[in-house]
Amino acid sequence: xxxxxxxxxxxxxxxxxxxxxxxxxxxxxxxxxxxxxxxxxxxxxxxxxxxxxxxxxxxxxxxxxxxxxxxxxxxxxxxxxxxxxxxxxxxxxxxxxxxxxxxxxxxxxxxx
Amino acid sequence: xxxxxxxxxxxxxxxxxxxxxxxxxxxxxxxxxxxxxxxxxxxxxxxxxxxxxxxxxxxxxxxxxxxxxxxxxxxxxxxxxxxxxxxxxxxxxxxxxxxxxxxxxxxxxxxxxx
Numbered sequence: 654x655x656x657x658x659x660x661x662x663x664x665x666x667x668x669x670x671x672x673x674x675x676x677x678x679x680x681x682x683x684x685x686x687x688x689x690x691x692x693x694x695x696x697x698x699x700x701x702x703x704x705x706x707x708x709x710x711x712x713x714x715x716x717x718x719x720x721x722x723x724x725x726x727x728x729x730x731x732x733x734x735x736x737x738x739x740x741x742x743x744x745x746x747x748x749x750x751x752x753x754x755x756x757x758x759x760x761x762x763x764x765x
Numbered sequence: 766x767x768x769x770x771x772x773x774x775x776x777x778x779x780x781x782x783x784x785x786x787x788x789x790x791x792x793x794x795x796x797x798x799x800x801x802x803x804x805x806x807x808x809x810x811x812x813x814x815x816x817x818x819x820x821x822x823x824x825x826x827x828x829x830x831x832x833x834x835x836x837x838x839x840x841x842x843x844x845x846x847x848x849x850x851x852x853x854x855x856x857x858x859x860x861x862x863x864x865x866x867x868x869x870x871x872x873x874x875x876x877x878x879x
Contacts, residue, residue: 686867688870690806693873694872694873695769695855695857695870695871695872695873696808696855696857696868696870697870698867698868698869701867739806741808751796751813751815751820751821751859751861752810752813752821753810753868754810755800755807755808755809757805757806757807758806758808
């Protein structure tokens with residue numbers, strides 16, 4: 654299975670702390686993306702990292718990619734209550750069908 | 766303006782009925798998708814259309830039939846609804862010819878089959 658797997662499944666932290674979520678996958682990728690889903694809403698794209706990149710930043714987000722370990726991590730610094738959501742990694746394994754394979758997600762709760 | 770919209774937002778129906786969900790995107794994208802998210806939040810691709818041509822058809826019962834009348838619309842018709850079809854269905858779109866781009870999701874349609 655190419656499916657990404659996030660860990661932990663759930664993470665609860667205090668406002669101001671950093672949150673780290675991990676994603677592992679099984680076969681080689683073109684790129685890996687992170688999405689956020691607020692309760693009752695659709696997914697929102699956060700950041701994309703290509704297979705030849707090792708690290709990427711966007712605001713308070715930092716994503717790393719280790720293709721030798723087939724893993725990625727998403728770090729959210731100085732978390733806020735508004736960051737409470739589910740976070741999914743999605744992998745693009747190439748091919749002509751533009752398919753993304755989503756992991757099961759990490760539920761992040763940031764307590765005020 | 767909403768980029769990817771779906772109707773209806775909620776759908777409650779009886780087993781055995783036929784229902785349709787509609788999706789429209791105003792982003793000018795050439796690729797559209799249907800996903801099913803189950804109660805455990807697992808998101809699974811069902812179908813994808815690129816320029817109105819079906820390019821992804823995962824292992825989905827024949828009761829599900831997508832239709833893309835044009836690049837901006839992708840509808841999903843479900844025949845003979847079953848209890849197990851209860852889920853949230855998400856439409857998404859992307860611009861494939863710019864390379865591996867991100868997908869933009871609609872707000873979801875919450876389907877409950879009684």
